Amino acid sequence: MNARRIVSAALLAGALTPALVWAWPWSQDMMNQPSVKPQEGAPRPFPAHSVPVQGIPTPYNNREETKDLANPVPVSDASLHQGRTLFRIYCAACHGLTGQADTPVTEKIGAIPLNDDYVQKQLTEGWVFGTITFGSAIMPAYGAPQKREGQTGSNDLSVEERWHVVNYVKHGLAKEAAESAAQAQAQ
Numbered sequence: 001m002n003a004r005r006i007v008s009a010a011l012l013a014g015a016l017t018p019a020l021v022w023a024w025p026w027s028q029d030m031m032n033q034p035s036v037k038p039q040e041g042a043p044r045p046f047p048a049h050s051v052p053v054q055g056i057p058t059p060y061n062n063r064e065e066t067k068d069l070a071n072p073v074p075v076s077d078a079s080l081h082q083g084r085t086l087f088r089i090y091c092a093a094c095h096g097l098t099g100q101a102d103t104p105v106t107e108k109i110g111a112i113p114l115n116d117d118y119v120q121k122q123l124t125e126g127w128v129f130g131t132i133t134f135g136s137a138i139m140p141a142y143g144a145p146q147k148r149e150g151q152t153g154s155n156d157l158s159v160e161e162r163w164h165v166v167n168y169v170k171h172g173l174a175k176e177a178a179e180s181a182a183q184a185q186a187q
């Protein structure tokens with residue numbers, strides 16, 4: 001056997017070694033445990049209220065499609081309370097705590113007041129829902145499951161949360177703004 005043969009025999013043995021090692025009975029016994037293996041048995045159902053990572057898709061494409069939607073969430077104290085909390089987190093920075101467009105950001109971005117007739121009377125509840133979902137000309141989206149090209153925003157608010165915000169904008173905000181104005185005058 002010359003040196004070259006020895007080298008190639010060694011290489012061949014090396015190449016075969018993993019296969020040989022795998023074949024020993026004790027090579028696999030760590031795998032044979034009573035634990036459930038991947039893909040074994042029927043797939044388990046997702047726990048209740050699980051949300052896919054990309055969010056729950058909204059079955060509408062734009063505000064035109066949402067503008068005539070009926071609000072499925074009745075106006076109640078609980079809904080107004082939740083809407084108010086979410087409004088203060090997601091909307092107040094631009095539109096003001098009571099929707100009066102009076103924050104330092106308002107002017108810079110051109111956010112409009114939400115208490116005047118335009119929003120309170122002209123815009124439908126479905127349109128406000130669509131504005132929160134898809135954003136507006138400048139306003140970012142708060143319910144866009146996947147980022148589409150040219151779209152800013154996120155999927156921060158669930159469908160139900162958006163309707164709570166709509167309830168608050170349409171049925172709580174103007175009243176609260178009037179109350180806070182009266183309070184300011186009394187002082």
Ligand code: HEC
Nearest residue numbers: 090091094109110111112128131132136137138139142165
């Ligand atoms: C980053 C700033 C910003 C935030 C936060 C914001 N908005 Fe706006 N919003 C705007 C601006 C700017 C406009 C006016 C220009 C436009 O239509 O984009 C507007 C317009 C609107 C309109 C009128 C839409 C129309 O058709 O004329 C509604 C209703 C509204 N916002 C509601 C909300 C609600 C509810 C939230 C909270 C979920 C919110 N906005 C959060 C900036 C913001």
